[in-house]
Amino acid sequence: MSATTTRTATALGAARRVDFPTLSRTVHGRRLVYLDSGASSQTPQVVMDTMDDYYSRFRSNVHRGVYQLAEEATDLFERGRSRMATFIDTPVEGLVFTKNSTEAMNLVAWSWVRTRLGPDDALLTTRMEHHANFVPYLHAQQDRGFDLRTIPLTPDGRLDHDVARELLADGKVTFLALVHVSNVLGTINDVAALAEMARDANPDCRVLVDGSQAVPQMPVSVRDLGVDFYAATGHKMCGPTGVGMLAARPELLEEMPPFLTGGEMILDVTLDGFTTNEVPHKFEAGTPMIAEVGGLGTAVDYLTDLGMDRVRAHEHELVGELIDALLSVEGVTVHGPMDPDLRGGAVSFELAGVHPHDVGAMLDQHGVAIRVGHHCAKPLMRELGVNATARASLGLYNDRDDLGPLVEGLERARTFFAR
Amino acid sequence: MYQDIILDHYRKPHNRAGELEGTDAKVHHSNPLCGDEMDLRIRVVDDHLDAVVFDGDGCSISQASASAMTQAVTGRELDDVLDLSENFRMMMHGDDPERLDDLEDGIAFQGVAKFPVRVKCALLGWMAVKDAIETYRGGDAAHAVTHE
Numbered sequence A: 001m002s003a004t005t006t007r008t009a010t011a012l013g014a015a016r017r018v019d020f021p022t023l024s025r026t027v028h029g030r031r032l033v034y035l036d037s038g039a040s041s042q043t044p045q046v047v048m049d050t051m052d053d054y055y056s057r058f059r060s061n062v063h064r065g066v067y068q069l070a071e072e073a074t075d076l077f078e079r080g081r082s083r084m085a086t087f088i089d090t091p092v093e094g095l096v097f098t099k100n101s102t103e104a105m106n107l108v109a110w111s112w113v114r115t116r117l118g119p120d121d122a123l124l125t126t127r128m129e130h131h132a133n134f135v136p137y138l139h140a141q142q143d144r145g146f147d148l149r150t151i152p153l154t155p156d157g158r159l160d161h162d163v164a165r166e167l168l169a170d171g172k173v174t175f176l177a178l179v180h181v182s183n184v185l186g187t188i189n190d191v192a193a194l195a196e197m198a199r200d201a202n203p204d205c206r207v208l209v210d211g212s213q214a215v216p217q218m219p220v221s222v223r224d225l226g227v228d229f230y231a232a233t234g235h236k237m238c239g240p241t242g243v244g245m246l247a248a249r250p251e252l253l254e255e256m257p258p259f260l261t262g263g264e265m266i267l268d269v270t271l272d273g274f275t276t277n278e279v280p281h282k283f284e285a286g287t288p289m290i291a292e293v294g295g296l297g298t299a300v301d302y303l304t305d306l307g308m309d310r311v312r313a314h315e316h317e318l319v320g321e322l323i324d325a326l327l328s329v330e331g332v333t334v335h336g337p338m339d340p341d342l343r344g345g346a347v348s349f350e351l352a353g354v355h356p357h358d359v360g361a362m363l364d365q366h367g368v369a370i371r372v373g374h375h376c377a378k379p380l381m382r383e384l385g386v387n388a389t390a391r392a393s394l395g396l397y398n399d400r401d402d403l404g405p406l407v408e409g410l411e412r413a414r415t416f417f418a419r
Numbered sequence B: 001m002y003q004d005i006i007l008d009h010y011r012k013p014h015n016r017a018g019e020l021e022g023t024d025a026k027v028h029h030s031n032p033l034c035g036d037e038m039d040l041r042i043r044v045v046d047d048h049l050d051a052v053v054f055d056g057d058g059c060s061i062s063q064a065s066a067s068a069m070t071q072a073v074t075g076r077e078l079d080d081v082l083d084l085s086e087n088f089r090m091m092m093h094g095d096d097p098e099r100l101d102d103l104e105d106g107i108a109f110q111g112v113a114k115f116p117v118r119v120k121c122a123l124l125g126w127m128a129v130k131d132a133i134e135t136y137r138g139g140d141a142a143h144a145v146t147h148e
Helices: A013-019 A045-057 A068-087 A101-116 A135-144 A161-168 A191-201 A250-255 A290-306 A308-327 A356-365 A378-384 A400-416 B004-011 B060-073 B078-092 B104-114 B116-137
Strands: A095-098 A122-126 A147-151 A173-179 A206-210 A229-233 A244-248 A266-270 A273-276 A332-334 A346-351 A371-373 A389-393 B025-031 B036-045 B048-057 B142-146
Touching: A045 A068, A045 A290, A068 A095, A068 A290, A095 A101, A101 A135, A101 A173, A101 A206, A101 A229, A101 A244, A122 A135, A122 A161, A135 A147, A147 A161, A161 A191, A173 A191, A191 A206, A244 A250, A290 A308, A308 A332, A308 A346, A308 A400, A346 A400, A356 A371, A356 A389, A356 A400, A356 B060, A356 B116, B004 B060, B004 B104, B025 B116, B036 B060, B036 B116, B048 B060, B048 B078, B048 B116, B060 B078, B060 B104, B060 B116, B078 B104, B078 B116, B104 B116, B116 B142
Parallel strands: A122 A147, A122 A173, A173 A206, A206 A229, B025 B142
Antiparallel strands: A095 A244, A229 A244, A266 A273, A332 A346, A346 A389, A371 A389, B025 B036, B036 B048
């Protein structure tokens, strides 16, 4: 975190919008108020500049090239890897690039869960998972027959640690998969405590964390969390679309069979066999997303300069005001923890008597972009007893002045759709 | 998108009921991605749609469109209802409707075609009445459909 000292005077919030070209546009004649960073963040110009630079100056393939352009492209790509590894405090040789966090979790489901877990094992996950960290295990369970267990929620939207302890008690849980920060409830889970609890019950238990929402909004040290696998994605952390990652303990990657096979991931191929490349390349088959990894490296620099501790502090302050603003509208209820200490910047809510689709469409008329629907978390929707919710989620460029248009749009929806 | 006609149907839906005396077929349709749920019941007399009622939860577009649909189809021959339903479906996919007058208030939903995410909301009631007729003709009394 040494870089945080270089630009400590840089203000967050509205002052940063100048860095993000999209945020200067209007929608339906109104200033765009972007409250959907939980789905995908905006991209700063510096990230696009890096990608343009690659396409216009040294466009070529990575690795094995013996000419200048290929060396520059390889440097850009591997710089992205080392920047990203430092950013989340994980060994660089354990950092595998995937197309998104969904692919990262599928990689582990195929190369670890499906090769290790059988009818005598149990896999423990939670009822607040995104489908990306749930369906791969449902799918694997059909073939491998392990027991699939889920940690329920407390009434205020946190994981119930007491029930988790009971679910671990028989020592059969050999894999724990859980989300770091909920994309629906905003809940920040105590991942380190749950990982320790799982290993106390069974020292051989491996732990995977879905960090898709966490990495963009708080400092993350995979090492300090003490987990085996950590998945994240570039497009939610000011990076480009099309690049995600799996941070794994390198020795586990060594043990695992490859996921996708083909070029790049091999050392040698004969007519009757192949040997795999060194990790992490063993898990990166084919030409990778070169421009995107380059852009991601610049996104990491951008966030590092701002300081993730400051990003967290900014969103921590603003999310409390966001909840207060939502609750100021008659008929609004908010899901998840109310205490900003326990939550990130995504807030799911309902407006009594108005379907979330109508809420979203009305806010759009006010220039406000939010997400509505089941947020790829149908088991959680059932747990909450709803079909869908509306969700406002914060980014480092949001500020108090975004809350006015949100409240104004909600008031309009409330009166417009009153029956 | 939210024209006055649509809002009127949303606020004061026509033929919204959970029961229908002498029901010949009942269908349940849902859009799981939106969370729209609809029960629809029909009564048939002499191959005509004598009565149709709907009930359920959903956004303003799905509820208002179902209400407008019930008014446009009640009393028509079953084949005519199927034809009108197809006319509405084509309109929601961007075609100019041939049976402008027969669609009655359904015509107000033409603008929804510009919002691809909401098209299936507007179609829900119309697809349900089509399915109810096919269910009735197939000799069944109930059918459930989940839309992709």
